[in-house]
Amino acid sequence: MLAITDLAKSFVAPDGRRTEILRIPQFGLAAGAQVALRGASGSGKTTFLHLIAGILTPDTGRIVVDGVEVTALRESQRDRLRADKIGYIFQTFNLLQGFTALENVRLGHAFGPHADRDHARHLLERVGLGSKLHHFPRQLSTGQQQRVAVARALASRPKLVLADEPTGNLDRQHAMEALTLIRSVCAENKAALLLVSHDESVLERFEDRREFSEINRLP
């Protein structure tokens, strides 16, 4: 499902010096796998996910998602890839404030091939928000917003779900509920899940846990 080789990414720091933040010789994920990456804040985990999603481009290296080489695609093709194959759960949810919960979820599949209006409604019912379809994000609690974000990420029936600290803004109870939801819905959809977190209580729920520092081999 996901194959990465010789990936490197650097940024130009404010002082003008180029700083390398990622060097990943090899990383892979099988279809339907659920993997948790443990890493400290600022270790480059989000950059890693952005590279996989094609939001950022690497300096060197190769990323293949479901047989498509992301690193060889033009920007518009990467947009299409995200719409077709990748679901992204952001740490800060990134819900569109001017759109209702239902519209936010619909936008999750609106740009891909699976534009099914009823699917969005079904997903929101599945995450327990069937009565909040027409609520705007500001009218929802933090936990409810997270559930909308989860539903949106899964709306396009992606092959790969990237979750960036998905429980970072939730209390323990809501965090566990959200995690259970993400894992079960991914399992139902046979989607591979790559979750990054520094929260031990989240990480210990995964059988397959990896240290980001072991993957990211910066000199």
Added chain:
Amino acid sequence: MTLLLLVYRSLRQHALSTLVTAGSIALATGLLLAVWTAKEQSQAAFAATSTSFDAVLGARGSKLQLVLNAVFHLEASPGNIAWADYENIRKHPAVKLALPIAMGDNLRGYRLVGTLASEYQKVEYAPGSTYQIAPGGRVFNEGEHEAVVGSFVARKLNLKVGDTFHPFHGLTFNEHDEHAETYTVVGILEPTNTPADRVIWIPLEGVQTMAGHDPRAATEISAVLIQLRASTAGFLLDQAINRQGNKLTFAYPVGTIVAELFQKISWFDRVLGLVAYLVALVAAASVLASIYNSMSARRRDLAILRALGARQTTIFGAVVAEAAAIGVVGVIAGLVVYGVLISIVATIIRAQTGVVIETWAWHPVFVVVPLALVALCALGGIVPALKAYRTPVADTLTPTS
């Protein structure tokens, strides 16, 4: 559907600036349509009114003044002509109808026009239409102090058959210049949508012999409205009266002379048109500015949409469509603005000239102007759309770990 949703939600989110911008588009639409219609329709209405008569015979002076005075009952008379001049033109073999008119009095600002009932009833103010008296009335009798009131005057002064009035001297109303004669309303003219609606018709000799008028007026008239048997005769009479004579003016052809009036005030049309075009440009610029200024606030939303897989072209299209949608809302409201403006203009033109303009007559301009404004708005949306197109996704959704 997604594009419509994006546009709809964006318009809702920026409702105030949407309304203000659409308001400026509405103003531009209303102004452009009103200026165009007022010009075209009043020109057409004046031309149609001019077709009632082919020529006007009057005292030596400006042809335009003569036509405005005799046909449209505007302006002052350039002077009087002798009754004998009327007799001469009436007997001319090329003249089909000669209607003598005499003016010099008013009723609360509405002119009294003296004429001959026998000739008056023959006039076709439009092809196949002669002046008709409303049921319950009749035409005035020669030699009597009787009046037939134009429909507009009757409504404005609330006059009905059987009412009496005292005329006032002069063409402008002065309450101290009241004549002693008492006139009785014997008929109300059916609406004709011509200047005849805003005058009071009385026997010719009534004006000529009104107490206080110059005794010479008893044998004089203000002008003669003429219908010719053939248009070629008009040029011959023009040659005979204007070129060879020095006492009279033969205003012919009336339509061309009226067109000269519009030519004289065409600079005013151009100024109004220029103002309307400028308003349209400012409106389009305001679309550009309002959307462009909101781009900073929208960067995050745009980046999220891109992260969800929206292509750059989709984002570009959504912003241009939003600008066009503001244009659509604006032009729809603009039709209301047009309706209000043109109603005011039409009321003023009717009150001042008696001419009724068609305010909602179909013309391609009613499609062209709205479409052009929507296109202009869409064009104004291109600059912010380019900015949206270039929104960097990664920089906006900054990595935090």
